[in-house]
Amino acid sequence: MSPEFLLEKFGYLAVFVGTFLEGEAILIAAGFFAERGYLNIVWVGIVAFLGSYVGHVFWFWLGRAHGVRILDRFPKMRQSFGKGIRLFERYGPAAIIITQWLYGLRITCAVIVGISKISVAKFLFYEAVSCAIWTAVITALGYYFGRAIEGVLGRVEHIEKYGLAAIVVIALSVWLYHRAKERRETTRA
Secondary structure, three states, X not given: OOHHHHHHHHOHHHHHHHHHHOOHXXXXXXXXXXXXXXXXXXXXXXXXXXXXXXXXXXXXXXXXXXXXXXXXXXXXXXXHHHHHHHHHHHHOHHHHHHXXXXXXOHHHHHHHHHHOOOOXXXXXXXXXXXXXXXXXXXXXXXXXXXXXXXXHHOOOOOOHHHHHHHXXXXXXXXXXXXXXXXXXXXXXX
């Protein structure tokens, strides 16, 4: 299902669920819809922040409560996760904030932080800061992207289709790039 279909059908619920999981495409589309007047930009930001924050806290909790058992069941993951755990323990807050920007790795990173020895309070605080910055930037990109498209194409009926098509192409390109990069790294290993 496309982000525009989800937003049209489910609005803010789609924003919450989309940002709970990963979120860029749905959040950019929501910002775009807000610029077009279909959603309220303030509510998009609030819901996106809550979705991403609640999602990361959930994945952190999953790592804290069950991470060691998961690693025991999948020994091949232990080495990769061990490197990640050491990275988070070494860089702490900076690593927490940076992982918010790692498309496709946020859930894994939250689980790794949960397994690490980082305190719950430190994680909750820096994750809130990270989610707030990420939400504001990505929502604004979608909002101003809509304005830029409108400025270039003029006030055209159903301009949303062009903007959303561009968002989908960009999101798909980023996803394909990351998949190709993962395959290259797997081949090298």
